[in-house]
Amino acid sequence: MNSAPPASAPSGLAALTGRVIFGFVGTWVFALMAANLVPVLIAAMVQDLGVDIAAAGALTTGMTAGSALAMFVTNRFIARADRPRLGRIGLVLMVIGYGVPSAVLTVPTVMGGLIVGGIGAGIMIATGTAAASSTRNPDKTVTTIMIINRLGASALLAIAPLFHNDLRSVLVVIAALGVVGLLLAGGLPNLPESALAPAPAAGAGASAGDARLRRTMGGAAFAFAASILLWSLTEDMVYSMTSVLAQQSQISPETNSALLSGKVLGGLVGALLAPLALRWIGRSWSFVLIIALSTLTKFVMVTSTTPVAYTVAILVWGAMYGAILVLYAGLAAIMDVTGRTGVLVSGFYLAGVAFGPLVGGQLVGVLTPLQYAITVTVPSILFAVVLFVIARRNRKLERGNTTAIAVGDAVRDEAAAAAGPR
Template identity: 25%
Template sequence: MSTPRTSPWPLVALFTAGCLAPYLLPTLVGRLDSGLPLSATQAGAVGSALLLSSAAAGFLFASRVDRIGARRLARVGLALAAIGYGGAALTGAVPAVVLGALLGGFGSGTLTAVAATRIATQPDPHRASALGLLGVSGLAGLLYLTLPHLGPGHGRPLLALALTALAVWPLTGRLPAPAAAAPVPRRQRARRQRPGRLRPCSGLVLVSVMPCWSLVQNSLWGVSGRIGLTQAHLTEAAVGVVFAVALGAALLGVLGARALGPRLGRALPIGAGTALIAGCVALSASATGPTTFAIGQIAWNTVYPVVMSYVIGLAASLAPCGRWAVLVGSAASLGTAAGPLTGSLLAARAGFPVMGVVLAVVLLLAAVPMTAVALRAAGRPLLPDAVRRRGVGVRVVEATPDAPPVPARSAFETVG
């Protein structure tokens, strides 16, 4: 029995509510540092814990959405997000804030799992993913412009997350209930169980490198707010404007990756693109003025989605069953969760410029094996699927001889 399709708009709303926390990570970490008796490193650790909780929910529910029911699971996620983030916003006790962040992060990851799973059933998954990205980028950009004018304190961004969850609740009535189990023909069951043609060496190399690649991106993202405020000497409102423009540039990067497709192969976008990201990371971290900071942030957010879409396409090409793509996405999620704490530790011990150099070197070293895998895999089909920004994870639909062709798609989906 085929999975019933859902109108894309409830999924876009769920996607927005689930991915908003990682997008607001710089201001969340910065406000925890300034509004609570926490050091910069401790605030980064809370951000990492939030993302790790979100990633854990994604891993737990990714294959269980239809069995539990998208409607039921989405409401659980919205309730956890509203209670967790709302409770953390209304208290100044550090243990309660940490517990609320963990609870809210788990809710965000649950929402992202529901949205990603249901988006894969849409007639045009790329369109639904792009709409979700547009929603979360637009809302995050609006909040970056608005929050500085609402006063200081850690509660404002957390309350915004809770209110977003509550606003999405009415749309969950249009999501499907648990799907009834249907018998699967023996031939189809055997086809699903077949592992496919794996490329262990290439796959293991990519899985081992991706945590470092993803960690660099989120190490910088987690401390970007503090770089803008303390080193580039911007006001909080100005930093918000830069982030809003950078999020718009990220959307252009997604559309650019979609337009380029396989024309440049995989090795050139992955290798040269990662090297370009390394330069943007070093530039952003060493910025001592508004112009340099803005250029570094906007350029980085433009190139990142292009490279990421090709990485996911490369992982998907290593095995028709999608096994390596799932493992690569999981490995990237681990790097994402560790990013804020790593960035805070490096910045506290060595300063922002040295942190940028260290992260850039790690990226350049990671680019070598990634490019080698891309060169070895040259000639196999490019199958990019949904890519999650800031909490990176992947869902790949297995291609079978009897299934209609799946349109290539590469759009960021933020988890926490």
């Protein structure tokens, strides 16, 4: 009895060369820089525009929501798009969105500019996310890009005091990144035509297999997206309220700022540890272990009344956050070679990031610390369960460090299995 041969990777998938890495840096990494500078943007708007902190927070929420919306729209045609060209469209919007307000510093221009810039960033994130699925080893690609992102974010936050909360300087820096990105975006890989080629006919078995596969993948993708929306919402409900939580734990604002920088740096450590966890215990158990640690430390942060407990919790939480970003993005990239699943999931992730501060601000003063802790930790448990199930259902998703699953190849495998022994 001969078994069906393993599915081969679609030809034409990109290797992670220097040019390709720079393509991701010029789009995906640079697009995330504005989001990493949100606390600096808020402080600068309060100082230079005279708006209150709630209004400044609402403006940055609009920016991030614009990114999420742009990702959902872009996802409709991301599979066959010319990704370098699409990335450059996003970069032009980023340059205009942040460049114009830096020259005309008024509330209306900043408001409009942040939304335009956010839309451009969303297009860039969608393009980079989808392109990761078109590389030979999506896990390696995602890990590399996330490490670079964490390094960039740490560097930007380290030099942020040099801006002295000057809004014009911050906007100029973001716009300048967009200009540099225009020079680098050409390295983004497109989806090879072979990845979208239809599977050869194999009778009724192929038809049934095709329908079953598409139903399964669709359901998994949307379960993934829904759970990550709740998880990222609650993560930012905690992150955006750290000033309140730090005060509750008798920590000064200055110390809390240093801890936030440590949290971001911890994300770099987590991004480095994630591939090791994937190799040693597999993706599903990595999710369970890392999300469990993240959930526990998040609970401690919200309920803590001592500096030591809060300090240890926020640093470990930051490391776990970086590891989860690498693992979730890698899983989404491998699930679908076209990149549409990755863009869908990341769009819902950004939507949670956008509205986390808004929801957190409404609830933190109404609920007790214990009630707030339960509110932000239950979705994390759901998230862990969903990702565990998705990863365990397919050995290729579980072991990682593989090429993305091509829809045509997966249909071919299932059709062969349905046909039985030859």
